[in-house]
Amino acid sequence: MATTDVPGSRRSGISAAAPPRRAGRVGTNGGKNFNRVAGVLLAVCAVIWLIPSLWAIKTSFTANAVSALGTQAILRDLNPTLASYSSLLGGGDLWNWYLASFITSTLSAALVVTFASMAAFAISRMRFRGRNVVFVLLLAGIMVPADVLIIPIFQLLNSVGLLNTYWAVIFPQVSSVIALFVFKQFFDGLPKELEEAARLDGASNWRIYRSVIMPLSRPVLSAMAIVTFVGVWNNLILPLFVLSNPDLMTIPVGLATVQGSFGQRFSDIQASTILGALPLVVLFVIFQRRIVEGVAGTGLKG
Secondary structure, eight states: OOOOOOTTSEETTEETTSOOTTHHHHHHHHHHHHHHHHHHHHHHHHHHHHHHHHHHHHHHTSOHHHHTTOHHHHHHOOOOOOHHHHHHHHHSHHHHHHHHHHHHHHHHHHHHHHHHHHHHHHHHHOOOTTHHHHHHHHHHGGGSOGGGGHHHHHHHHHHTTOTTSHHHHHGGGTOOHHHHHHHHHHHHTSOHHHHHHHHHTTOOHHHHIIIIIHHHTHHHHHHHHHHHHHHHHHOOHHHHHHOOOGGGOOHHHHHHHHHHHHTTOHHHHHHHHHHHHHHHHHHHHHHHHHHHHHHHTTTTTO
16 A cells, blocks of 8 residues: 655654654653752742741740840750740730630631621622622722721721720621632632522522532631631731720730730740740641632632
8 A cells, every 4th residue: 555645744754643752751851840849949938937936936945034145045045944934824814815816716707707608699699780890899998908997997996885895806807808709709610500400499599598509618618717717816906906905805915015015035925926826826737628628619720
C-alpha cells in the first residue's frame, strides 16, 4: 500500500503520530521545580512568622528583671520561670476578660451567621425589584472604614442606654457585609433544581432556606462563624470606646490596660499576649479544615 506523505507529517524522520520525546519530561520537571520553589518560599515565610512568636514565648518564660536588661540578657537566660503566668492567672481579671470575650464573640458569630445568611438568601435566590441595587449598596459599606463609625455608634448606643453592656459590643458587629458577600457567592453556586423541586412540593421560601439551603451550607457556615468569632475576639477599638466597667472588659482591652500598667515588665506583657491569643490558636488548629472547606466552596477562587 502506498504511503502518502502529508506536509509536516514527518519531523526529523519521526512519524507525526509519535509524541515529542521531551515534552513529558519538560512538563514534569517544570512542575517539580515549581513545587521546590513554592516549598522554599513557604518555609521562609513560616520562619519569618515563627521568629516573633518564639521570641514572645522565650520572653514570657524569662524573669522580669532579666527581660528588662535587653535582648542579649533574654537570649542568655537559661532559667525559665512561670512567674509571669502565675501572676496573671492568679489575679482573677484575666478570667473575667476570657468570659467577656467568649460571650461577645459567640453571640456575635451566631447572629452574624443567622442574619447574613438570610440576607444572602434573599439577594441570591429571590427575585424582586432593585435587588442588584441593594446588593451594590451593601457592598459599598465595605469601603467605609469601621473606625470612622465609632463616634456615631457610641452616640447611638448611649441614646438607647446600651453602653457598658455586652450588647454594645455585639450589635455593631452583627451587620457583616463580608459574611453576606461570602454567603451569596456560595448560594449562587448551589443547583437551582433543588429549589425548584422544593417549590413543586409546596415549600415556602422559609422552608427552602431552612431545609434545603442551610443543610448544604454547613462548610461556609462553620467558616464564617469561626472567622467572625476571631474578628470579634481581637476587636480592640469598639470595646475600648463602649466599655468602661472593668468586669466587662474583653481580652484586647484588658491586655491594653495590663501593658499600660506593667511599664518595663516585658515578661508579664508577653505572657498576657500569649494567654490572650492561645484560645484562637487552639480554635484554628481544631477547625482549620472547616475554614479551608468553607472558603474553597464560596466561589471566591473564580
